Amino acid sequence: MVVFAQALLIARSAVPRAKHTLRAASSGRQLCADAATAESLAVLGVLPMNGAAPYVAGGRWRSTPNTFAVTDPATDDVLAQVADCGPQEAEAAIQDAQNAFESWARTPARTRSDALRAWHDAILAHAEPLATVATAECGKPLAEARAEVAYAASFVEWFAEEAPRVAGEVKSNVAQDRRLLTVRQPVGVAAAITPWNFPLAMITRKVAPAIAAGCPVVVKPSEYTPLTALALARLADGLLPPGVLNVIPASRQNAQPVGEVLCDSDVVRALSFTGSTAVGKWLYSRCASTVKKLGLELGGNAPMIVLKSADLDTAVRAAMASKYRYGGQTCVCADRFLVHEAVVDAFVERLAAEASALKLGHGLDAGTGIGPLIDEAATFKCQERVKGAVRAGGRVVCGGNKPPGPGSFFEPTVVRDVAIDSELWQLETFGPVAGVAAFSDDAEAVRLANEGPAGLAAYVCGELGHAWAVAERLDFGIVGVNEGAVSHAAMPFGGTKESGLGREGGNHGIDEYLEDKYLCLGGLDM
């Protein structure tokens, strides 16, 4: 640990942030993190083992012969080399989790709750380094990363509180000579496959309810954000028994082989996935052979309807909060803006003014409103979607381009008069591009909003009674009414149609990790 921290301090360059470099012993590649990131990695104990960050299984931190690189999407610098877990490590981690299962399942709920509460406190006590590492890996502005730490911790707190409240039911008088009741028991080992866009919260939203329910977990984090995942696990060191939380980072090449092991294992009884719809569908079919419980949180393509009765200050605030959070790289971000023809000009003008005022930059730089997208492919996708929309008659009101220089940046963009059959309208863009189309009556807006396979989030802005009536007709799992920031640990998160299966958070988030066992007590002499 100390060696790495010292090595990071050897070389510095003044611009743009002080860079600390070292050569990874495992690969010989030069690693380069800015000072704040290097210090945060050191504070969090996510330090190289033989020059690469380790993985954790069975309570032991281990290295692998193979490693993969994690880059800063704003600078393209390699931040670290990380253990690249394959099928063998996945099998072993499942076994470690299984070894922990019996004891953790029998541990009193209050003890599980206390352990989660201690983890929650440790996360908050390390909020700043966690936020810094998350920003370095995924590029979101530091203020958003700080908010994500609080959001991630809120799931741990919520499920610490839920653990002792798990209760079965008793039917006391439905049969003469019998009593009927249920107990709720942990399903067994759980697996979680998580994305890069919320590298903390997408892990805690799965892991906290699993651990609360009594299920040890194997987490396969995104290849873009393994350091944040490992930091979370480090903070749980000593708080959870060995094998209860296992984190196996893997490169993109190993994602599918590891996924196959997790799906095919009959020890893994629940699999929870957040990510793209394409991968979700593949996991759904792959899990058929073991008929395990499956939670899928998949892609969105959220509509925002701005009614004629909308207050435009409220609507623009909601649009900014939803569309441009993390540069549009959230599954619930508004993509398709349906705006009443009477207010569309004013709405577009104000939205474009606010969007173009957002400063592009490194997430760790003060004043940054939008960081980089996750990679070059993401910027290319945005560029192609904008070009396609323009070919079909759309007009770019602001942005529309990748700025010159390093990093996968894309300008905050508003395109109006977007054709309904364009890709910008039909497909989730996952970038800072707002597509706007006008409508003339509410029924048409509802029909267009409900079209297509996505059913995660939708938004409606308007006078409350008016907006409510529209909200009830929207076929989505989550609807924001005059509000663009909808996520909360206390409420169920999930989608209809191809946006997924099941709900995370809220009163039912723990259900994914529990089985209801019916016990029939016979032979009563009543």
Ligand SMILES: NC(=O)c1ccc[n+]([C@@H]2O[C@H](COP(=O)([O-])OP(=O)(O)OC[C@H]3O[C@@H](n4cnc5c(N)ncnc54)[C@H](O)[C@@H]3O)[C@@H](O)[C@H]2O)c1
């Ligand atoms: N509904 C939600 O709650 C939610 C939240 C965040 C992101 N998302 C969606 O996720 C997508 C973006 O995230 P992403 O690019 O990380 O998605 P992705 O599907 O490419 O990757 C998600 C995770 O799956 C892993 N993976 C990829 N291929 C796999 C395979 N064949 N087998 C097993 N694992 C595999 C990746 O390594 C990563 O850990 C968007 O579509 C977004 O809407 C949804």
Ligand SMILES: O=CCCC(=O)O
């Ligand atoms: O990107 C998806 C998750 C977003 C959220 O939980 O607010």
